[in-house]
Amino acid sequence: MQNPVVKTTLDNGLTIFLKEIHTAPIISHWVWYRIGSRYETPGKTGISHWVEHMQFKGTHRFPGSKMDQLISREGGIWNAFTHLDWTTYFETMPADKINVAMELEADRMFNSVFDQKEVDSERTVILSEKEGKENEPILRLNTAVVAASFENHPYKHEVIGTTEDLNRINRDDLYQHYRRYYHPGNAHITMAGDFDSHIMIDKLNSLYADKPARDLKPQFIQPEEIIKSKKEILISGPGDTCFVQIAYRAPAANHPDFSAYTILDSLLSGPASLNMFGGGGTTNKTSRLYKSLVEKDLAISIYGGLQATMDPFIYELTITIHPEQKPETVIKALDQEVDRIINRRIRRPVIERAIKQARALFAYGFENITNQAFWLGYSEMFANYEWFTTYLNRLEAIKPADIRYVAEKYLNPENRVVGIYIPTKEPIGETA
């Protein structure tokens, strides 16, 4: 479980993390870029995600259909994700086939084609992806709540972008974005699995060492430490079910308050796993908000969401309102529960329970090699790998007073966004 991690940085700035795990003949290989919606400007929202799509359209050496074929015919899995702070590409392959993935990623860091026809076709694909999200009431509500949670910070924009920007962005915009952010100095490669680290470092050197470093001036983005005032958003749409989403400010992942916030989240809405693969969590039926909202027949369900980000983001509570209740009643009960956290004594065993839960969720993540390679890079995107390895130690250092302090500082009703989805309850028909 505690396999050592080899870290090295090439002269051009490419940072490499390798973790040998010899339990199964598998290797997971990830390339991380520090580019996501955090770096986007109004008018160009969604450009990072679109570039990610274009990275599957091919280079001269690996045309798009060829890329698919090379990975899939070896039984590999591959995908990419664009998020707030980062974009990442991964392949998990049978160990003896990993060279294909390494060569493909090295090639598309520099040589993607961005053909005009492919750009046009992908525009409609992304608009379709966006329309799919807009079919979902909770996703619509979330978009509005996140936007209202920031004045100017780019986290307010949807990662997928606005429809207007997606219709405006052209091939040159995409290519310039690609050239600016895709280079060794802005990338991390992380690998976990059945390999010899010396052989991997030689291979990565041969693929990347002769590529030039490029100067990428750091962009200063003003963090927004608080939600300045109370806001309420009402949106309506089809359905019979009312949803409420409440957003409070959450600190950046490397802020000292983050660990206590994690335990606060666990107490309020149940333990959450940050694992992207092979995690799996537990239920939240003994969390305080489940007991005070669901068990009191005020809500059907309640979930919390805390993300590890570079700048302060939001802590979300998403509630499905009981059909016989009003959202205001539920929000009032929620506020009372938060007051109880702040004003009443929290006992040490409650914290120890949250730590045991976190330890179990961590252990589940270690079953999976893909998840271990993921963590090597993910933690570097908002802090460093040590953040991950010392995570449980930091939780163990949390005292009851830290939790009360964080609850009082961040969960203030005057500094939050309340979003309410009001169903229009229209009937549904059928045509043949």
Place this chain on the structure above:
Amino acid sequence: MMEINWKHLPGEDTINRTVLPNGITVLCSENFNSPSVVISGYLQTGSQLDPPNKYGLALFTSYGLMNGTINRRFQRIYSDLESAGASFGFGASVQTTGFGGRALVEDLDLLLNTLSDCLQWPVFPPRQFRRLKAQFLTGLQMRQQDTADQASMKFDEILFKDHPYGIPEDGYFETVLNITRNDLSRFHKQTYSPHGMVICIVGAIHAAQATELVYKILGGWKNPEYVNPPEIPSIPVITEPVRVHLPIPGKVQVDLIMGNYGPSRTSEDFLAASLANNILGQFGMMGRIGSAVREKSGLAYHASTSLNAWTQGGSWEISAGLHPNNVEKAISIIKQEVSSFVNSGVTEEELADAKANYIGWLPLSVESNNGVASAIIKMERFQLGFNYLREYPQRIERFSQQDIQQVAKKYLDPESMVIISAGPPLTGESS
């Protein structure tokens, strides 16, 4: 780096199988790489036993098992699990009621005691019953607004008309409204039994120790009232094409599902159909369908195929998410692709790629305890033999291009497909 060692895969020498005197089959596989353990399994009861005015009863009963027992209240059951960072739950499908959970290995007895207590001594407390019913009904109201769920449900209803496969396991709003607490108690009493139950344990525990623990905790369970469920009836076949659009006001995107019948999981056609399905709508970026609908036409973010195989039959489906203007165009493209697939077959390269994909994927599919448990359960349930995964490469390699075309021709017919769409009213050329 090393060549794939097929001995890494679960097989006869690593899967320990024991049948307890009360009929429970215990399957164990050891993995000491992580200090965790999963359990997974099923009982021989499911939604095929739901009375028509109470569709959803089997699933509702399975969810109610953890709402309280003679020995422990709801909060105690969940407090024990959640305090340990463990998870556990039940669910029901047409023929079986399944369960699954995971924990640190030190808490395996907690999982097994929870399983045993909830299976043998549930009381379905009235207050919890009312809450669960409200949750269930809200879930069904949300389902009515979900374009993919609506299209899929209608597709099954038409393809498997008057058959258990055509009825959603979670029933309908009106039928769930009819379900009472007594229904749950009765259903549990009459249909839950150790007879034919299977439990699989994978993780950091010796097989003998795990088996002994199951025997200790569940070995004494009996249910003399249990009656074996009936055989699943054969599927009435429809051959005429069907086209239905379900308008759901206020939505932006249309979900489309179209397809025909597929082979059963135990059919000799299954593996060939599965390879054919991979080529048609899964390989790489969703195979030929993905290439035609997404890559070449830019009409959809997702467009792929799936083969759903059960014991008595199955379906072979193509699905896509589309702008309402593009629905008819996409249907036409998909029909052309299926037609060419059936009439011209697959290329040598496509088949070689699909075979390599299936064989290469094996080690990845069993890298986690859950993956191993799921593979073992399938081998047991469908009587595939415990060396199925190790023999898989040879099984796959024997298929020819003709085999793939033959199976595609047998099951796929673009002119007799059931085609369902759900979403905003259709516009443009679709109106």
